[in-house]
Ligand code: SF4
């Protein structure tokens with residue numbers, strides 16, 4: 472299971488500055504189990520956004536937001552609502568936000584941070600990867616994780632070594648920061664590149680002692 476927690480409300484509200492019409496997307500998989508993005512939290516978020524003076528274009532909870540085919544097929548009947556929205560607030564883990572951002576040509580805001588549970592978090596058939604860094608940066612990178620898409624995990628790319636769109640360290644791999652640039656350009660968000668992303672709190676990339684004392688941790692360590 473991928474464990475996530477909602478970002479502070481002020482941070483979420485800051486992401487939505489200048490936007491008025493928001494579509495909320497929740498996940499009935501790990502985010503529901505985490506209590507960060509299931510039906511209950513989506514309903515609560517809808518109410519909070521309304522109280523903050525925002526319009527909610529629509530809401531939907533999909534079984535697994537990390538499944539791109541599922542996201543596309545479930546959202547199809549809601550195309551008009553999504554098109555009318557300024558953005559989508561995605562209430563799930565880093566994998567889900569990346570999958571939605573890759574599937575829908577709309578600005579996607581992450582509402583959650585993904586919590587580090589240590590070790591390998593299972594095999595994943597999708598191309599997206601999340602290092603469970605505890606402070607999700609997808610808001611600034613068009614929904615592409617710089618820690619996993621860039622071979623050097625640069626927070627402020629690109630390094631300048633890419634050639635013909637390929638990484639200087641791995642010519643078989645697309646340069647993650649060129650992908651981020653193209654994604655931001657596609658979503659008319661190139662201004663995000665002007666923001667310096669400060670060094671992360673890397674202690675959040677280790678399971679916390681508090682988490683390691685929970686029943687969830689014990690369950691996740693069982694084969
Ligand atoms: S920035 Fe990347 S590693 Fe960190 S939570 Fe988001 S997707 Fe995961």
Ligand code: SF4
Nearest residue numbers: 621630638639646647
């Ligand atoms: S070439 Fe691109 S992906 Fe490779 S290390 Fe440099 S910025 Fe990262």
